[in-house]
Amino acid sequence: MMYVPERPPVEYKGLSLAIVRLATKWGPAGISLLLRFAWGVFFAAIVVLVTFVWAVRRFINPLLPWFIRDVVVVVGLLAFVCIVAIIGIWGERKVSGRIQSRLGPMRTGAWHGWAQSLADGLKFVQKEDLIPRDADQPLFRLAPYVALVPAFCAYLTIPFSLGWVFRESDVGLLFVLAMLAIEVLGVIMAGWASNSKWSLYGAMRAACQLVSYEIPMGLSLLAVVLSVGSLNLIELGRAQEGGWFSWLIFRNPFLFLAFFTYYIASLASCKRSPFDLPEGESELVAGFHTEYSGFRFVMFFFAEYVAMFAVSALATILFLGGWNSPVAGLCSPLWFVLKSAFLVWVQMWFRWTLPRIRIDQVMHACVKYLLPLSLLLFVGSSLWQLYDNRAHPAFEGFAGLLHYVLGGVGLLLLGLFFAGAGYGYYNRNRLVGSMVRKHLPGA
Amino acid sequence: MKEIEFQYQSDLHQEGEIPSDIRTEELTLNMGPQHPSTHGVLRVVLQTDGELVLQATPYVGYLHRCAEKIAEKVTYRQFTPYTDRLDYLAGMNNNLGFALAVEKLGGIEVPARAEYLRVIFAELNRIASHLVATGCYGLDMGAFTPFVYCFREREYVLDLFEAVCGARLTYSYITIGGVREDLPDGWIGRCREFLDYLGPKIAEYNNLLSYNHIFINRTGNVGVCPPDLALAYGLTGSCLRGSGVKWDLRKATPYCRYNEFDFDIPVGRGEKGTVGDCWDRYFVRIQEIGQSVRIIRQALDKLTEGPTQAKVPRAVKLPAGEIYYEVENPRGQLGFYLVSEGGTSPYRLKIRGPSFCNLSVLPVVARNCLLADVTALLGSLDIVMGEVDR
Numbered sequence: 146m147m148y149v150p151e152r153p154p155v156e157y158k159g160l161s162l163a164i165v166r167l168a169t170k171w172g173p174a175g176i177s178l179l180l181r182f183a184w185g186v187f188f189a190a191i192v193v194l195v196t197f198v199w200a201v202r203r204f205i206n207p208l209l210p211w212f213i214r215d216v217v218v219v220v221g222l223l224a225f226v227c228i229v230a231i232i233g234i235w236g237e238r239k240v241s242g243r244i245q246s247r248l249g250p251m252r253t254g255a256w257h258g259w260a261q262s263l264a265d266g267l268k269f270v271q272k273e274d275l276i277p278r279d280a281d282q283p284l285f286r287l288a289p290y291v292a293l294v295p296a297f298c299a300y301l302t303i304p305f306s307l308g309w310v311f312r313e314s315d316v317g318l319l320f321v322l323a324m325l326a327i328e329v330l331g332v333i334m335a336g337w338a339s340n341s342k343w344s345l346y347g348a349m350r351a352a353c354q355l356v357s358y359e360i361p362m363g364l365s366l367l368a369v370v371l372s373v374g375s376l377n378l379i380e381l382g383r384a385q386e387g388g389w390f391s392w393l394i395f396r397n398p399f400l401f402l403a404f405f406t407y408y409i410a411s412l413a414s415c416k417r418s419p420f421d422l423p424e425g426e427s428e429l430v431a432g433f434h435t436e437y438s439g440f441r442f443v444m445f446f447f448a449e450y451v452a453m454f455a456v457s458a459l460a461t462i463l464f465l466g467g468w469n470s471p472v473a474g475l476c477s478p479l480w481f482v483l484k485s486a487f488l489v490w491v492q493m494w495f496r497w498t499l500p501r502i503r504i505d506q507v508m509h510a511c512v513k514y515l516l517p518l519s520l521l522l523f524v525g526s527s528l529w530q531l532y533d534n535r536a537h538p539a540f541e542g543f544a545g546l547l548h549y550v551l552g553g554v555g556l557l558l559l560g561l562f563f564a565g566a567g568y569g570y571y572n573r574n575r576l577v578g579s580m581v582r583k584h585l586p587g588a
Numbered sequence: 589m590k591e592i593e594f595q596y597q598s599d600l601h602q603e604g605e606i607p608s609d610i611r612t613e614e615l616t617l618n619m620g621p622q623h624p625s626t627h628g629v630l631r632v633v634l635q636t637d638g639e640l641v642l643q644a645t646p647y648v649g650y651l652h653r654c655a656e657k658i659a660e661k662v663t664y665r666q667f668t669p670y671t672d673r674l675d676y677l678a679g680m681n682n683n684l685g686f687a688l689a690v691e692k693l694g695g696i697e698v699p700a701r702a703e704y705l706r707v708i709f710a711e712l713n714r715i716a717s718h719l720v721a722t723g724c725y726g727l728d729m730g731a732f733t734p735f736v737y738c739f740r741e742r743e744y745v746l747d748l749f750e751a752v753c754g755a756r757l758t759y760s761y762i763t764i765g766g767v768r769e770d771l772p773d774g775w776i777g778r779c780r781e782f783l784d785y786l787g788p789k790i791a792e793y794n795n796l797l798s799y800n801h802i803f804i805n806r807t808g809n810v811g812v813c814p815p816d817l818a819l820a821y822g823l824t825g826s827c828l829r830g831s832g833v834k835w836d837l838r839k840a841t842p843y844c845r846y847n848e849f850d851f852d853i854p855v856g857r858g859e860k861g862t863v864g865d866c867w868d869r870y871f872v873r874i875q876e877i878g879q880s881v882r883i884i885r886q887a888l889d890k891l892t893e894g895p896t897q898a899k900v901p902r903a904v905k906l907p908a909g910e911i912y913y914e915v916e917n918p919r920g921q922l923g924f925y926l927v928s929e930g931g932t933s934p935y936r937l938k939i940r941g942p943s944f945c946n947l948s949v950l951p952v953v954a955r956n957c958l959l960a961d962v963t964a965l966l967g968s969l970d971i972v973m974g975e976v977d978r
Contacts, residue, residue, distance in 0.1 A: 245736040342617050346639075346959070418730065419802055425730060428960050430624060498796070500803045501730025503960045504639050580744050580785040 160267060190228045191482055197221050198309065218311050222300050226451050231262040233450035237493050244497040246577060272439035277340060280436065284338035289437070289444035292331030296451040299324040303458050304379050305478040306468040317378040318370065321459055322363060325414065328452060329355040332416075332423065332433050335445070339436035347432025350504055351423035355414055357511045362410035364519040365403040368526035369393055369463045372400065382467035386476070390552040392466040397533070397544065399526040401551050404464040406519045408488070411456035413507070415449065418496035425501055457488035614642060617959075621650045625728045625963045628973030632950070634962065641962055644954035646947055651977040659937035664690050664764060664904040667937070672758035674922075674941065675975040677720050680713035680749075681917045683762035688843055689913035689924040690764045694906045701894040702766035703845050707887045708779070709749070709761060710844070710915075711880040715786070716745040717918035718826075718873045718880075721970040725870055726797050728967035729806050734797045741789055744782050751775055765900035776888055783881050790877055798874060807870060808861030811953050811965035818864065821952065822945040825920025826876060827969055830856040830869030837916040849886045851879045866968035873970070903932050919943050919970055941975040 201217055235250070239257065242249025254260025276285055302317035304310035314320055329351060336348020370376055373384045373393070385392050394404045413420035424432030434445045461467055461484040468481040502510070533544045574582055620631040629650035635643040655674060659667050671686045672679040684706055691698060698706075723738025746756040751772055753761040761768050797803055813823070818831035828835055836853045838846040854875035856868025908930040914923040920942025927936040946969045954962050 241732070245733050246740060247736065342615065346617075349638075421730065422960075425960070428625065428963050497733050499731060500726065500797070500800060500806060501960075502802050503806055503958060505958060506805060578785045578789060580782060581740065 160271070190225065190232065191479055194221065194225055194305075195478070215311070219301075222311060223297065226297050226300060226454075227447070229454045230447040230450040231266070233453065233489060234265075234446065235259060235262045236490070237450075237496075240490065240493045241497045244494070246581065266443060269439050269443045274440075275438050277436050279340045281338040281340065284334050285436075286441075288331050288335035288338055289441045289448075290331070291334055292328050293444045293448040293451070295324040295327035295331075296448045296455060299452075299455045300458075302378060303455065304382060304462070304467070305481050306476060307379065307383070309468075309478050310379065313379050314377065316376045318366060318376045318381070318459075318463075321378070321455065322359075322366070325452060325455060326355075326359055328448060331448070335437065336433040339433070341436050343430050344433050344435045347423045347425075347429045347435070350425075350429075351416065351433055353504075354420060354422060354507055354511075355416070357508060358410045358413035358420075358515075361406055361511060361515040361519040362414055364516075364523050365407035365410065366459070366463055368399060368403045368519075368523045371523070371527050372396060372530050378462050378467075382462050382469065385466040385469050386473070387469070388473040389466075389471040389556070390549060392464065392469070392552075392555075394464040395548050395551040395555055397526060397529045397548065398551065399522045399529060400464070401554075403519065403522045403526065404460065406515055406522065407460060407464070410511075410515060410519075411460065412492060412495065413511070415452050415456055415492070417449075417453065417492050419499040419502050420507060421496070421501055422504055422507060453489050453492055454485055457485040457492070460488055461485045619962070626966060627724065627971055630947075630966075630971065630973055630976070632962065632966075634959070636959065639958050639960075641954060641957055641959055644951055644962055646950050648944070648947070648973075648976050651973045653978065655978045656937050656939055659934055661933065663932045664906065664934070665902070667933075668763055669758065669760045672760055673974055674939065674978060675717075675917060675919060675943065675972045676757060677717045677972055678713050678918045679755075679757065679759045680709045680762060681717075681915065682922060683760060684710050684844070685913065685915040685917070685922045686924055687762050687764050688915060689911055689926050690904065690906065692913055693909055693911040693926055693928060694764075694904065696765050696898055696900055698766050698898050699895045700845075701770075701892055702896045702898070704887045704891050705767045705771070705896060706762050706844050707846065707849070708884050708891075709752075709759075709767070711883045711887070712745050712748060712779075714880045714918045715877050716742045718877050719745070721873050721918070722793060722797070722870070722877075725967040725970075726803075728963050729797075729803055731797060731800075731803070734793060737789070737793065737796075741786060744785070748775070748779055748782065751778070763897075764904055766895070766897035768897075770896045776891070779884070779888065783884060786877070786881060790874060793874065798871060804860045804867060806960070807866035807964055807968065809865050810861075810957070810961050811866045811968060812862045813864040813869075813949055813953050814862075815864065817949065817952065821949040823920070823949060824942050824945065825917065826872045827869055827920065827946045827949075829853065830872045830968075831864035832856050832858070832868075837914055837921055841914075843915060846883075848890065849883045851882050854879065866964045869968040869970075905932055906930070906934075914940070917942055919972065919975065920946060922975075939978055941978055943969075943971040943973075943975040944978075947971050947976055 198218075198221065201214065201221070205214060205217060235258070238261065239249040241247075250258030250261035252258055252261075253264045276282060299321045301311045302314045302320045304313070304317075332351040332355070333348045336344040336346075336351070339345075369381070373381050375381060375384075381393075389395075393400055395401065412418075416423050422428075422432075424434065429435070434442055437445060458481070461481055465484050465488075466480075467484075468476050468478055470476060470480050529544070532540045534541060569576065615636045617634040617636050618631065619634055620626040621629040623630075626632065631647040631650065633645045633647065634641050653673070655670050658670055662670070668683055668686060671682040674682050690696070719738040719742045723735040723742075726732070726734030726738075749759060749761070750756050752775060753759050753769060755761075813827070813831050815831045815833050818828050818833060823831065824835075832855050834853050834855050837843070838851075839853055854872050856863055856865075856872055858865070858868060859871070860867045906926075906928040908928055910925070910927040912923060912925045914921045921940065922942055923940030925936075925938035925940070926934050929935045950965065950969065954965050957965070
């Protein structure tokens with residue numbers, strides 16, 4: 146018999162004690178019913194948001210001038226973004242835990258460690274405000290804001306559903322892309338201001354990687370814009386009404402591929418694995434945020450998850466039907482968040498599976514493969530647009546057929562994914578091997 | 589020492605021409621002693637030109653604990669625990685090397701059961717050590733998950749060690765004249781169960797890491813150490829075999845009845861690039877785990893009843909004389925040069941740490957490569973600083 150030592154109870158002090166006590170006491174009773182039925186806290190966030198927006202539109206909008214409505218909506222968006230980041234960080238830890246045959250955080254908050262991010266955030270707030278002596282003070286202080294604020298601003302034109310948008314803009318897509326591109330400025334600023342060589346390396350890597358991958362990212366999206374004829378995100382979403390087969394990803398083979406080029410480029414622009422060179426732990430210690438601690442570090446951390454959700458949201462709106470359901474007529478912001486969350490989850494899946502690629506390979510992948518491919522997709526998509534109309538009935542018929550074939554391929558891929566995941570889940574005890582099985586609870 | 593000119597293989601790393609009117613300077617980058625991928629407290633000073641590393645100079649000595657000097661002050665038996673701390677990932681093998689050196693000089697005969705137990709534990713520790721090397725190499729390459737898997741498997745090896753000697757890292761189990769304890773009840777069954785479990789897991793690592801396209805691109809053709817260079821710099825163990833040299837002390841000069849076992853020596857064949865690249869060194873370790881499993885299975889079958897300790901006095905006294913004895917450690921050939929003047933402690937003990945010699949090749953190979961390649965090279969050399977500095 147092996148000796149299994151009793152784990153000492155976790156000790157908390159001060160404010161964190163109060164929060165953790167609250168979470169531990171009220172966590173199971175207050176929210177477990179809500180959480181256990183839905184997948185994670187995303188749904189809880191949605192319910193809160195739905196109620197909030199409904200209340201604002203029903204009661205507050207008619208009474209107040211527009212700027213107060215704006216303030217209220219921005220605060221709501223800010224709350225949403227924070228929830229996205231907090232749940233994203235918690236989710237990342239749970240996903241990585243499951244992938245690595247661990248449990249991840251299980252203690253704080255009683256229900257699968259749901260309050261772990263809150264406790265961590267609290268810890269970071271309490272930390273000493275540390276700035277290296279030789280750092281460039283103003284830049285060092287400014288950099289986290291430059292990284293986080295644009296990532297948040299991207300949400301201002303992202304529609305969650307019809308009418309669920311802060312500002313409907315005719316150049317909404319451009320605005321989101323521009324905002325996401327500003328983030329690199331904050332990263333370079335942080336790397337430079339830290340006055341550390343490792344940070345500088347991280348910043349330089351970030352600069353060349355992020356700026357390079359903007360191009361294939363934009364070109365892939367441009368292919369979509371061309372086939373719909375609008376930069377307005379609402380219009381783009383509206384063009385995909387009518388179920389699974391009317392989603393833009395299935396409209397023609399070029400858009401189908403463009404989704405994947407966009408997704409890869411978006412991984413790079415979010416500094417996510419396998420493109421996480423700017424903060425590559427084993428090479429650059431922590432990259433551009435090596436010298437950051439406390440709340441400033443939290444801001445970089447938040448910015449990453451906020452940007453992750455933003456690029457996934459963009460992919461959802463442009464390729465995966467946005468708020469439209471796979472079955473016609475059930476449009477809801479729930480679908481939008483669900484699809485985006487799925488894409489975020491895939492990003493996490495990649496991160497915990499793949500090794501990191503090297504800086505020259507990053508540039509090669511972009512310049513030699515991704516850029517020509519996305520250019521080709523752009524040209525191909527525009528040619529397709531030229532022929533897929535009433536003037537060419539034969540081609541139109543072929544395109545109509547092909548678009549169902551692509552939809553079928555999409556269904557097949559999704560089915561394969563769920564079949565694989567289900568197989569893995571139901572056979573997890575067998576697949577994990579005899580030694581691990583003995584250590585599982587209930588063995 | 590013969591200086592070997594070495595040309596980097598890849599065309600990516602050739603220095604570009606810099607216009608003469610732009611004055612550029614090389615950046616000196618201090619990697620370590622606190623750095624996640626220097627595997628301890630190694631300090632490497634890099635001369636860099638952007639991402640290009642022109643020169644890497646290792647500085648050692650941050651973990652020096654005077655092991656050799658201590659040996660002169662303690663008795664032979666008392667030095668065994670110090671050998672645990674040389675290469676702390678392969679304590680059993682270090683114990684074995686020291687015990688064999690003393691036994692050879694003192695003419696001590698070890699019983700058969702103890703010999704087989706030594707083989708079993710040395711090979712189990714080789715598995716544990718290679719699992720750490722594999723996992724950490726994945727971590728160096730940015731893949732976190734193989735690291736956790738490898739450490740999970742290593743825990744089961746450590747459980748086996750703990751059951752037999754109570755320690756999980758510093759065992760002092762293989763002592764002069766045999767092994768300290770006999771096996772507890774049911775241990776052989778547990779060991780067999782672990783060996784059955786490990787086989788499929790190696791295939792899992794191969795699918796997850798070894799044959800991963802990104803991983804191959806990161807390690808194939810990187811840090812190439814040709815056979816002549818490896819021999820000139822005294823590389824041993826999986827680093828030497830990774831360079832395609834078929835040399836293993838367990839076959840060449842068998843000790844502990846290794847000649848009775850049927851196993852192969854895996855060598856690097858340049859499967860994913862050039863012979864002697866990082867991938868070869870890495871994959872040799874993966875293959876060696878399989879060979880160790882084979883050896884342990886055979887040793888468990890051969891295990892006979894009998895004493896586990898030779899009749900050796902508590903205070904071991906060696907005749908005057910000197911001996912140099914080498915064993916095949918997970919990281920290479922661990923050598924003990926023992927000079928005795930006839931007392932209960934050595935006059936001088938010189939330890940040849942394989943990691944130290946393997947590390948010596950770093951400044952030669954890490955020339956005109958990228959920053960990430962230095963990490964790849966260091967990880968594939970699989971150094972343990974406790975052994976480099978002793």
